[in-house]
Amino acid sequence: MIMPLTSTRISPDWPCQVKTPGSYDWERSAAKWLRELVPSRYGGYPVFIRHPVLLARHAQIQVQQEIRVARTALQTARADLPGLGLHEGVIEHTIKLYAAEVMQLQHIARSVRAVTQALMEANRHP
Numbered sequence: 535m536i537m538p539l540t541s542t543r544i545s546p547d548w549p550c551q552v553k554t555p556g557s558y559d560w561e562r563s564a565a566k567w568l569r570e571l572v573p574s575r576y577g578g579y580p581v582f583i584r585h586p587v588l589l590a591r592h593a594q595i596q597v598q599q600e601i602r603v604a605r606t607a608l609q610t611a612r613a614d615l616p617g618l619g620l621h622e623g624v625i626e627h628t629i630k631l632y633a634a635e636v637m638q639l640q641h642i643a644r645s646v647r648a649v650t651q652a653l654m655e656a657n658r659h660p
Contacts, residue, residue: 547644555652561586564649568593571646587657590650597646601639608632 544554551567553560565586569577571593576582582589611632615625 545644545648547641547648549645549649552649555656561653561656564653565589568646568649571642572596587650587653590646590653593646594643594650597639597643601636601643604632604635604639608636 549567551563553563565583568586568589572589573596576589576592582592608629611625611629615628620628
């Protein structure tokens with residue numbers, strides 16, 4: 535279904551894997567991208583297949599949880615990692631990795647919000 539663009543604007547956070555809202559098959563591309571963000575079993579649930587906005591909601595929750603995990607790992611790394619017998623260089627590299635992961639996950643969270651908003655608008659204007 536081709537939907538005319540209304541108030542949906544492509545944000546800088548719009549994922550490149552998802553077609554522009556209103557274009558042919560864009561909702562399918564959104565659902566495919568969202569399925570990559572959740573544990574695989576969720577992507578197969580019929581309710582999520584029929585209602586991508588529910589899949590988007592679950593992806594939001596999933597990504598927020600991943601952000602919490604990455605932040606915890608980052609915040610506790612300097613205290614916990616020396617006890618594992620790791621070399622200081624490995625610890626520093628790991629801290630940088632966690633910091634980069636938090637940033638990447640925050641970007642993904644913004645992308646999920648943008649896709650969710652577009653899916654909600656598409657549901658309002660069938």
